[in-house]
Amino acid sequence: MIEVEKLSFSYPTGSRPALVDVSFAVRPAELCAVVGGDGAGKSTLAGVVSGTVPHLTGGDVEGSVRVNGRTLADAPLSGLVGEVGLVMQNPFNQISGARFSVREELAFGLENLGVPRDEMAERVDTVMRELGLAKVRDRSPYELSGGQQQLLAIGSVLVMRPGVMVLDEPTSQLDSAGCDLVFAALDTLKEQGITTLLIEHRMERLAREADRVLVLEHGTIVADGTPGEVLADERLEKWGVAPLRYTVAARRAAARQLWPAGKPLPVTLDAAVEGFGGTVESFDGGGPR
Amino acid sequence: MILRIDSLTFRYPNGTTALDGVSFGVEAGERVALVGPNGAGKSTLARHLIGIERPASGTIEIDGRRTDGLAIAELARTVGFVFQNPDDQLHASSVAKEVGFGPRNLRFAPDRRKELVESALRRTGLTDLVDAHPHHLSLGERKRVALASVLAMDTPVVVLDEPTTGQDHRSVALLGNLVDELAAEGRTVLAVTHDMDFCAEHFDRVIALEDGRIVADGPVEHWLARASRPTGHAFELPQLTRLGRRLGWQTPVATVEGFLDRLTSDAHDTAEAPAGP
Numbered sequence: 001m002i003e004v005e006k007l008s009f010s011y012p013t014g015s016r017p018a019l020v021d022v023s024f025a026v027r028p029a030e031l032c033a034v035v036g037g038d039g040a041g042k043s044t045l046a047g048v049v050s051g052t053v054p055h056l057t058g059g060d061v062e063g064s065v066r067v068n069g070r071t072l073a074d075a076p077l078s079g080l081v082g083e084v085g086l087v088m089q090n091p092f093n094q095i096s097g098a099r100f101s102v103r104e105e106l107a108f109g110l111e112n113l114g115v116p117r118d119e120m121a122e123r124v125d126t127v128m129r130e131l132g133l134a135k136v137r138d139r140s141p142y143e144l145s146g147g148q149q150q151l152l153a154i155g156s157v158l159v160m161r162p163g164v165m166v167l168d169e170p171t172s173q174l175d176s177a178g179c180d181l182v183f184a185a186l187d188t189l190k191e192q193g194i195t196t197l198l199i200e201h202r203m204e205r206l207a208r209e210a211d212r213v214l215v216l217e218h219g220t221i222v223a224d225g226t227p228g229e230v231l232a233d234e235r236l237e238k239w240g241v242a243p244l245r246y247t248v249a250a251r252r253a254a255a256r257q258l259w260p261a262g263k264p265l266p267v268t269l270d271a272a273v274e275g276f277g278g279t280v281e282s283f284d285g286g287g288p289r
Numbered sequence: 290m291i292l293r294i295d296s297l298t299f300r301y302p303n304g305t306t307a308l309d310g311v312s313f314g315v316e317a318g319e320r321v322a323l324v325g326p327n328g329a330g331k332s333t334l335a336r337h338l339i340g341i342e343r344p345a346s347g348t349i350e351i352d353g354r355r356t357d358g359l360a361i362a363e364l365a366r367t368v369g370f371v372f373q374n375p376d377d378q379l380h381a382s383s384v385a386k387e388v389g390f391g392p393r394n395l396r397f398a399p400d401r402r403k404e405l406v407e408s409a410l411r412r413t414g415l416t417d418l419v420d421a422h423p424h425h426l427s428l429g430e431r432k433r434v435a436l437a438s439v440l441a442m443d444t445p446v447v448v449l450d451e452p453t454t455g456q457d458h459r460s461v462a463l464l465g466n467l468v469d470e471l472a473a474e475g476r477t478v479l480a481v482t483h484d485m486d487f488c489a490e491h492f493d494r495v496i497a498l499e500d501g502r503i504v505a506d507g508p509v510e511h512w513l514a515r516a517s518r519p520t521g522h523a524f525e526l527p528q529l530t531r532l533g534r535r536l537g538w539q540t541p542v543a544t545v546e547g548f549l550d551r552l553t554s555d556a557h558d559t560a561e562a563p564a565g566p
Binding site for chain 1: 326327427428429430454455457458459460461483486525527528529531532535536544545548549552553556
């Protein structure tokens with residue numbers, strides 16, 4: 001559970017606040033996505049919810065952030081290990097540099113927590129299997145491709161089994177197959193009841209997978225709703241977020257009466273097929289073309 | 290022809306063949322997307338154009354000159370290269386110095402330099418950030434600084450390696466406009482990209498690589514028509530191409546305009562057609 005109330009934050013050197021009066025809550029087993037343009041405050045929000053901001057950055061915080069009932073301002077960062085996991089934007093920043101293979105890197109955090117050997121091996125094996133890292137288990141983290149490093153960074157947090165996961169653009173360097181693995185892992189998190197905050201700009205994936213989408217603009221939440229509500233909002237582009245092509249196509253088709261009247265604009269391919277399929281069928285008599 | 294590549298072959302020191310008999314030519318003003326799965330040889334091919342890789346065999350001709358005898362500094366006058374990771378190319382302490390570095394190095398006259406730097410900053414939306422230290426900027430902003438520093442060198446060929454990754458919606462829109470403008474000015478744009486929507490909306494031609502060989506070369510629409518889920522799972526087809534297919538359309542569409550044209554003409558045809566039995 002993440003509970004953020006009236007949160008404002010300024011970096012020590014910032015000319016304007018990075019976050020302004022932000023309030024929201026994310027329930028266990030909920031996958032909440034955060035979208036917005038460059039500089040909207042997404043990464044700062046990820047930092048605040050995971051405790052790295054302001055513990056590592058300094059700066060002024062107002063309002064409160066609670067994770068699983070604990071107020072972050074009162075907790076030392078070390079006390080949050082196992083409670084909340086952060087997957088950073090650049091996987092290179094996340095690799096410990098202290099271990100020489102993928103398997104050892106994944107075990108690193110668990111060793112520091114003193115997790116028993118058998119359990120450690122089992123948890124590491126599970127994560128390697130889920131993220132497709134088994135085939136590179138003995139490679140050095142530095143010999144991996146950017147995409148594989150990203151999967152390793154995600155794995156090194158997943159293996160700690162935190163109650164809350166915060167992921168800052170975890171798929172930015174992944175190809176389509178890599179994304180499939182990450183989103184499959186996110187599904188697993190949901191099944192395990194983990195609360196997830198995901199910063200992501202792959203709108204097609206978000207629309208299918210997220211329970212909820214928050215939009216940040218200039219450090220403020222300007223929209224909060226289901227993917228269907230938020231991603232079909234015509235202000236999306238103004239907020240600096242890319243609309244889905246089929247949402248745009250349906251909006252323009254609706255203006256020409258080529259989208260079923262009263263039907264919500266589609267934010268998934270299936271919904272678009274359903275809406276336009278109806279249009280095409282009604283024109284060609286229902287037969288396949 | 291601004292670019293002519295003939296039977297280019299390249300091997301890594303460990304013996305792996307990265308490029309195997311690659312040949313193609315590009316006219317000035319063309320917008321060419323290089324696509325293919327990770328490891329297909331796209332970036333290796335792009336790096337040959339600025340001389341940081343040299344062919345094992347075959348030739349590269351840029352603007353009428355063979356590159357074998359040309360130093361990297363000489364090639365830099367003809368081909369500008371924007372790296373995927375901006376931190377591979379940024380080194381100055383302010384945006385203005387960074388963008389001014391190339392034109393000064395190429396010894397353009399001061400007036401021309403000023404003009405090129407201002408134009409590059411304006412076109413990349415960085416005018417307000419001239420005094421900022423590149424390392425204090427976001428990834429998207431740093432990518433734009435890298436792009437501006439290449440634009441300021443005024444090269445006839447611009448190569449972009451994964452330009453849209455890590456970019457927000459406004460930056461991608463800006464980048465798309467820029468690609469179109471450069472081509473309209475007669476400059477040639479080559480981009481390595483996984484972003485098929487960007488490719489469909491802003492490029493004329495696709496060269497698809499697989500295992501170091503060209504497997505397709507032609508207009509974007511032709512390639513989309515052939516590709517089912519191209520080259521494994523490396524990328525997804527444009528959103529509207531997939532929608533068109535699901536609707537059973539035989540000819541691929543790739544852009545919102547293309548999709549709406551097709552939808553409207555279907556509606557029109559049906560309205561014109563005689564009533565069925």
